[in-house]
Amino acid sequence: MWSARDIPRLDGTTALVTGATAGIGLETATALSARGAHVVIGARDAERGAEAVRALPGTGSVLALELASLHSVRQAAGDLHERFERLDILINNAGLWWQPAQRTEDGFESQMGVNHLGHFALTGLLLDMLERSPAGRIVTVSSKAAAAGSVTALDPRSLDGYRPTTAYNASKLANLLFAFELQHRLAAADSSTISLAAHPGGARTSLFRDASAGFRVANATLGWLFTQPARAGALSVLRAATDPQAVGGEYYGPGGPGQFKGAPEAHRAPERACDPAARRRLWAMSEMATGVVYPLPTQAAH
Template sequence: MTITNFTDKDVPDQSGRVFFVTGANSGLGYAAAKVLASRGARVLLGCRSEEKAEAAMADIRAVYPDADLCFIPLDLGNLKSVRAAAKLVVKEPRLDVLVNNAGIMMPPREETDDGFESQFGVNHLGTFALTSLLLDKLSQGQEPRVVITSSMAHRSGRIDFDDINAESSYSRWGRYAMSKLANLLHMYELDRRLRAAGSPVIAVACHPGVADTELARNFPGFMVALFRPVSSLFMNSAAQGAWPTLAAAAGEGVEGGEYFGPSRNGEWVGPAREVQPRKIAKQIELSKKLWDVSEEMTGVRYAI
């Protein structure tokens, strides 16, 4: 089944299913969690701040009083936190879908608690580790899926293996693009390995186009002031930006290795459909090299 013009209205009933959505207290993650909860799913909200998570859950319950929600403490910039979060999720009766949504965009050069450049560390390495730790649990779910969130920025990305932590040079945009390319390389290699292992889990990816979310907090102030009044002309709202996420996570007939994004204006806005990445994202040797480096950096080994 080919997904076209997918919006939140196309999300089928999810009663009895469990979704773990990272970065679910705001933006795309919040929008996706709200829709999934409205369809009867149990939604685990992976967030750094308990206060913000509780506020998000209260907002969802204000609209959907019966929403089944649970806060999972998660900081993707701290591998101890990633392991602790995975242990909590594994205690759940079931897990059907992992939605890797959380990420950061264009901060000044910072390091994670484990000493990784923050964008690569949070957007890719944290996601890479969390996915590995939950694969076995997912394999016991119903139509289980791993969703990995990339970006159109991957098209300008390259993996700098010689300066993986940006110790020699740092570009906010360059390292963001690198992390988003890494997300796709991860998804396609995971898809290949899951298929080879005969796993019931499928790996898919999505991107929101250009969405009005808190990720833009590090944009220069003059840019925000200039574009905010006309943003609706070329930018999705957070709810609209979540449509590709929802297509990947809950769309019917989705197959492993598919990639979803907006359908209009060069993938900037609109309902979701299957889209194609830059060819480099499917390079097998590059993805294998990144996989090996990621396992070494995180100390996490996939069982496939």
Template sequence: MQTIRNYFRTPWSSDVRLDDRTVVITGANTGIGKETAMDLAKRGAKVIIACRDMEKAEAAVNDVIEKSDNKNVRCMKLDLSDTKSIREFAEAINKEEPKLNILINNAGVMVCPYGKTADGFEMQIGVNHMGHFLLTHLLLDLMKRSAPARIVTVSSMAHSWGAINLEDINSEKGYNKGKAYSQSKLANILFTHTLAKKLEGTGVTTYSLHPGVVQTDLWRHLSGPQQFIMRMVSPFTKDSVQGAQTTIYCAVEPTLEKESGGYYSDCAPAACSAAGKDDSVAQKLWDLSCSLLSIT
């Protein structure tokens, strides 16, 4: 039904300018992150692409500069699977940038084989949630000074099948890559929800979103049968440009200025699962994340 509705919905568009605004986007060397960078650069923003693979990042920067006609685009190294890299990146931003108006937590890993980050987190919760949690925390003071500012976190409808396992957040007692992915995407929504409360009155607002079922290289870890199904449904999926629209909407849409903590899909407010609205679990996850990341 949703797919059919989307075919008849007028595509969202806006001519909002972002001159004099600074944007950081994680994982923006390919896919929807790169398309988001392209769009915001065309609006006049200073765009910082934060990526692990600097070769791919440089290529993305050159492409964005060429197509957007905006020379104010650069890349910086950021490995979300390593808190040392996150701290170094944040320190450089805080030192070099007078302001940060939009932070887009876009990077992610999806249904990968079991692995651990440099700090011992299961890879999906580590990159998708813990990495972005720490990054956001380290950039918050700069964002508050830059208000109005927005924090946009790319989640997924997969959050609906997720549950937060507070006793075994790193899936050490048993690993199911689909469940671990859904847990990490639910964590994105709960993080956004709690962060909104903590930022009330600061002028910094926060949003999470489902980009749609997008054809991206995140599919590479799907099993043979899963890839076959994805190819079958691919006529109903989105390309990267379409997939980036809800991220861009959350970053620039003027009517969202007074909204915070919500979940969006297809450039409109959407219903998240009941688990995504659980204040108690959200706070427990927040406390656990702070503890594991040594945030006081």
């Protein structure tokens, strides 16, 4: 049964965790720091980022990052290049949940813009730093909701017939399509960097703060049946990020019934996330939307 005790020493490594001021992100950052990594907290709020760094058991620093702004993403990538020679672990964790219809600074539907496109751009802009690591690792955090995501709802600019749940599910499916297509392209380039995905199962975090009152009451009274503390939810992410036996393209989640709770294990991803054609379409759309083109083979065979 894999636990935080199985995280190897990470002395001399640098890890960036987005959305690490609370919840799964903060628990992930704390565990990495405890094992010796210098953890960079990607945060849109500098004060909260500084608070998170002060709470780390080891060394850390803040990176100003607003994933709803491609300008901010580019600035953050440039800042990181100036401060560090290489990046060993990138954890794409930040995300929005069940947001009302709204657009990012660049005109994208907010959940797709932040959960997927912001991370797509950030990863591409930092890929050269990851390639300088002897074993760079990229972990994209998805959700059980990805299984309900529709490939027809991946258009980042459309708000036609908008439903918060549909948009969220699509963004989490996009996370998986991205993670697996990235691994495919990295492998085709014979890169030592690998891409994996993870989901926390049912984790008790502040993500539900914007939910309806009825949902919050139900979650508070019955949620313990299907949820676990954020620290336990972070274990799937941590295993994907640090387990020496993990390989590119794997998908980690809780090992209990329904993948809601339990120690992290590798799982088969939802079938729709494994469609090579859907992965390629999303990739092309993401490059066009963000203007970030990866230095990887464009015609990697599937």
